[in-house]
Amino acid sequence: MAQKSKIIYTKIDEAPALATYSLLPIIKAFTKTSGIEIETKDISLTGRIIANFPENLTEEQRIPDYLAELGALSLTPEANIIKLPNISASIPQLQSAIAELQEKGYDIPTYPEEAKTDEDKALQVRFAKVLGSAVNPVLREGNSDRRAAGSVKQYAKNNPHRMGKWSADSKSHVSHMTEGDFYGSEKSVTMPKATNVRIEYVDNAGNTTVLKEKQELLANEVIDSSVMNVKALRAFYAKEIAGAKKEGLLWSLHLKATMMKISDPVMFKHAVEVFYEEAIAKHADTIKELGVNFNNGLGDLYNKIQNLPEAKRTEIEADIMEVYKSRPDIAMVDSDKGITNLHVPNNVIIDASMPVVVRDGGKMWNSAGELQDTKALIPDRCYATIYQVCFDDCRKNGAYDVATMGSVSNVGLMAQKAEEYGSHDKTFIAQGDGVIRVVEFDGTIVMEQKVEKGDIFRMCQVKDAPIQDWVKLAVNRAKATNTPAIFWLDKNRAHDAQLIKKVNTYLADYDTSGLDIRILTPDDAIAFSLERIRKGEDTISVTGNVLRDYLTDLFPILELGSSSKMLSIVPLMNGGGLFETGAGGSAPKHVQQFMTEGHLRWDSLGEYLALGVSLEHLANVFNNEKAALFAETLDLGVSKFLEERKSPSRKVNELDNRGSNFYLAMYWAQALAAQDKNAELKTIFTKVAQDMEANEEKIVTELNDAQGTPMNIGGYFMPNEELANKAMRPSATLNAIIDAI
Numbered sequence: 001m002a003q004k005s006k007i008i009y010t011k012i013d014e015a016p017a018l019a020t021y022s023l024l025p026i027i028k029a030f031t032k033t034s035g036i037e038i039e040t041k042d043i044s045l046t047g048r049i050i051a052n053f054p055e056n057l058t059e060e061q062r063i064p065d066y067l068a069e070l071g072a073l074s075l076t077p078e079a080n081i082i083k084l085p086n087i088s089a090s091i092p093q094l095q096s097a098i099a100e101l102q103e104k105g106y107d108i109p110t111y112p113e114e115a116k117t118d119e120d121k122a123l124q125v126r127f128a129k130v131l132g133s134a135v136n137p138v139l140r141e142g143n144s145d146r147r148a149a150g151s152v153k154q155y156a157k158n159n160p161h162r163m164g165k166w167s168a169d170s171k172s173h174v175s176h177m178t179e180g181d182f183y184g185s186e187k188s189v190t191m192p193k194a195t196n197v198r199i200e201y202v203d204n205a206g207n208t209t210v211l212k213e214k215q216e217l218l219a220n221e222v223i224d225s226s227v228m229n230v231k232a233l234r235a236f237y238a239k240e241i242a243g244a245k246k247e248g249l250l251w252s253l254h255l256k257a258t259m260m261k262i263s264d265p266v267m268f269k270h271a272v273e274v275f276y277e278e279a280i281a282k283h284a285d286t287i288k289e290l291g292v293n294f295n296n297g298l299g300d301l302y303n304k305i306q307n308l309p310e311a312k313r314t315e316i317e318a319d320i321m322e323v324y325k326s327r328p329d330i331a332m333v334d335s336d337k338g339i340t341n342l343h344v345p346n347n348v349i350i351d352a353s354m355p356v357v358v359r360d361g362g363k364m365w366n367s368a369g370e371l372q373d374t375k376a377l378i379p380d381r382c383y384a385t386i387y388q389v390c391f392d393d394c395r396k397n398g399a400y401d402v403a404t405m406g407s408v409s410n411v412g413l414m415a416q417k418a419e420e421y422g423s424h425d426k427t428f429i430a431q432g433d434g435v436i437r438v439v440e441f442d443g444t445i446v447m448e449q450k451v452e453k454g455d456i457f458r459m460c461q462v463k464d465a466p467i468q469d470w471v472k473l474a475v476n477r478a479k480a481t482n483t484p485a486i487f488w489l490d491k492n493r494a495h496d497a498q499l500i501k502k503v504n505t506y507l508a509d510y511d512t513s514g515l516d517i518r519i520l521t522p523d524d525a526i527a528f529s530l531e532r533i534r535k536g537e538d539t540i541s542v543t544g545n546v547l548r549d550y551l552t553d554l555f556p557i558l559e560l561g562s563s564s565k566m567l568s569i570v571p572l573m574n575g576g577g578l579f580e581t582g583a584g585g586s587a588p589k590h591v592q593q594f595m596t597e598g599h600l601r602w603d604s605l606g607e608y609l610a611l612g613v614s615l616e617h618l619a620n621v622f623n624n625e626k627a628a629l630f631a632e633t634l635d636l637g638v639s640k641f642l643e644e645r646k647s648p649s650r651k652v653n654e655l656d657n658r659g660s661n662f663y664l665a666m667y668w669a670q671a672l673a674a675q676d677k678n679a680e681l682k683t684i685f686t687k688v689a690q691d692m693e694a695n696e697e698k699i700v701t702e703l704n705d706a707q708g709t710p711m712n713i714g715g716y717f718m719p720n721e722e723l724a725n726k727a728m729r730p731s732a733t734l735n736a737i738i739d740a741i
């Protein structure tokens with residue numbers, strides 16, 4: 001029974017981890033009054049690294065494999081997990097985290113970039129478990145329901161965030177390949193019965209190498225394979241570099257190297273190699289000797305030349321700078337520091353980067369620190385074109401009006417590592433020319449793809465039960481909201497053609513009379529949704545896993561200013577609940593600001609909302625009245641928080657995350673004090689509310705006075721608990737009230 005009133009709150013990284021030091025003590029203090037236990041599980045990047053190397057560590061240093069534990073929990077009806085965003089680490093981030101742990105006395109081996117020995121290979125396999133998006137696919141044992149809560153949408157309408165102007169003659173556009181990409185090569189089949197397959201490479205002489213020995217497949221599972229031809233990819237990059245130069249546009253590249261941890265770093269590498277071709281060719285021998293890996297971006301070259309004799313290093317640096325003269329302007333991540341789009345693969349991540357281009361009037365930052373029209377490269381055609389439709393709409397009709405625009409929510413096919421986001425262990429770089437094929441255990445060839453050396457092959461899967469659950473969720477959302485639900489599926493794409501058949505079959509199981517449910521191509525679906533948005537009308541997007549990710553940043557960033565304010569629910573297929581806090585990430589820029597000037601602009605609204613639905617879930621599933629009361633009063637607290645505009649400011653010495661959390665606590669306490677359903681809670685929280693009200697000014701002063709100076713929290717990836725607690729709980733007055741509950 002104890003298990004049933006437990007909520008797991010994940011310990012993660014960067015800005016949300018900092019915010020947790022301030023918010024979690026409040027949540028724990030409030031809920032403990034009703035026997036709801038909040039337990040923390042460390043699934044941060046460092047926590048996961050540590051969990052994978054127990055034999056190297058002392059008893060005190062060890063951390064259990066909480067991710068595996070939570071993965072198992074998510075398969076049970078008792079699961080109630082609040083999941084904050086975590087780092088999906090690129091190799092440079094993994095290396096930095098390891099270095100920090102080593103400095104702190106953790107005997108974690110260094111990541112072997114090149115696997116020269118069997119030992120290196122084994123280490124790479126162990127690190128692969130923490131690389132890239134290693135958390136989300138494990139916990140997401142359900143499909144995704146992301147939307148803006150009514151009160152949050154209304155708040156955004158009443159307090160519109162800044163939107164850049166779109167000019168009718170903006171030259172910004174999206175560029176994609178026209179052949180040789182995943183889209184063009186995709187093949188897809190639905191397996192009639194359970195079986196298992198292997199993936200093998202056959203060279204032109206007929207020699208076979210097994211790439212993956214065994215992949216179990218369930219009956220009715222959809223599998224597909226596709227190839228990115230790297231010759232065509234490089235030709236595309238070269239053409240678009242010339243095109244951007246000619247048109248005076250900022251060249252930018254938008255990939256998802258974090259989540260798509262095998263394929264996209266390779267696509268990133270080719271971009272770096274083509275963009276900096278002359279400098280790289282000139283120093284090819286040195287680059288080889290140093291073992292530079294452009295999968296990690298141009299930054300890897302900068303890192304590895306640090307130990308060269310100064311003359312050589314400056315020569316290489318000068319040759320890189322020389323490249324810019326013949327190149328178009330390149331989008332910058334930090335123009336002051338000279339960090340470009342191509343420095344590291346985890347800075348520009350398509351889901352969050354493209355919406356910001358739309359929000360900023362079709363522009364990105366150039367090296368002079370100014371906004372400039374951009375040529376946005378999204379090589380593969382599967383999802384690139386929707387952004388072009390959006391650009392065209394803005395060019396024609398101007399920027400969206402936050403005060404009046406409708407909303408696009410999402411029902412996403414995500415469960416059980418659906419589609420591309422589960423393809424990492426089935427993605428391979430072709431070792432030569434030939435074919436890569438998927439072969440059944442009895443030798444039947446299921447699919448075959450022609451490859452050239454270096455091409456990226458990938459196989460994806462989506463199981464039937466998640467598809468059925470996804471269709472059900474779409475129908476339920478359409479019914480609950482009486483809003484059109486659009487399946488974004490392209491009958492000309494092999495995979496989507498299989499899904500369309502299934503969607504039509506499963507839709508027939510429901511009474512959909514009176515509902516507007518359609519299947520449209522992604523381009524038509526976005527055009528339809530944007531037209532409605534401009535009329536203030538809402539639409540449900542029902543999409544696969546990648547579009548789930550892209551659209552749940554795109555629309556919230558346009559509608560609410562940030563996807564962190566989304567309600568992000570994962571109804572787990574076995575009955576539990578996974579409650580994600582917003583749809584955004586861990587905001588590394590916020591940590592930089594906190595470290596330099598002691599102001600944390602992270603908005604914890606996503607956490608408040610996730611806690612609300614988590615409590616509601618606890619209440620509904622286990623008939624827990626106190627949890628229901630907490631959910632109800634938290635909702636009132638959040639509404640007041642929004643009305644009173646207590647979100648964090650972006651500027652130092654104004655209310656930041658800590659002050660916002662205080663106000664949320666006060667409004668929540670007031671709502672608990674005002675209710676009459678539970679006398680005991682009324683008494684407890686009347687006092688809390690009174691103490692907070694009486695000390696409001698003092699608390700806010702104590703919190704704001706803590707700002708304005710650099711912060712030392714003893715680490716980036718693994719802050720020192722004591723220092724971080726002190727930094728995030730600087731009001732002795734507030735702490736005394738919370739700790740006394």
Ligand SMILES: NC(=O)C1=CN([C@@H]2O[C@H](COP(=O)(O)OP(=O)(O)OC[C@H]3O[C@@H](n4cnc5c(N)ncnc54)[C@H](OP(=O)(O)O)[C@@H]3O)[C@@H](O)[C@H]2O)C=CC1
Nearest residue numbers: 085086087088258349352562564584585586587589602603
């Ligand atoms: N669910 C998950 O676990 C996810 C994890 N990630 C991970 O997060 C990291 C960063 O990813 P990135 O693509 O930069 O996206 P982020 O969402 O972290 O950041 C983009 C920008 O969004 C704004 N933002 C995000 N969250 C908040 C918030 N709570 N309050 C206020 N503003 C917010 C910030 O804008 P501004 O700077 O203008 O204030 C921020 O710089 C990566 O390591 C990525 O792998 C990414 C997505 C989801």
Ligand SMILES: O=C(O)CCC(=O)C(=O)O
Nearest residue numbers: 088133136258259549583
């Ligand atoms: O897991 C990741 O790397 C990112 C996930 C993400 O962006 C999302 O779910 O919106």
Ligand SMILES: [Mg+2]
Nearest residue numbers: 351549553583
């Ligand atoms: Mg995302």
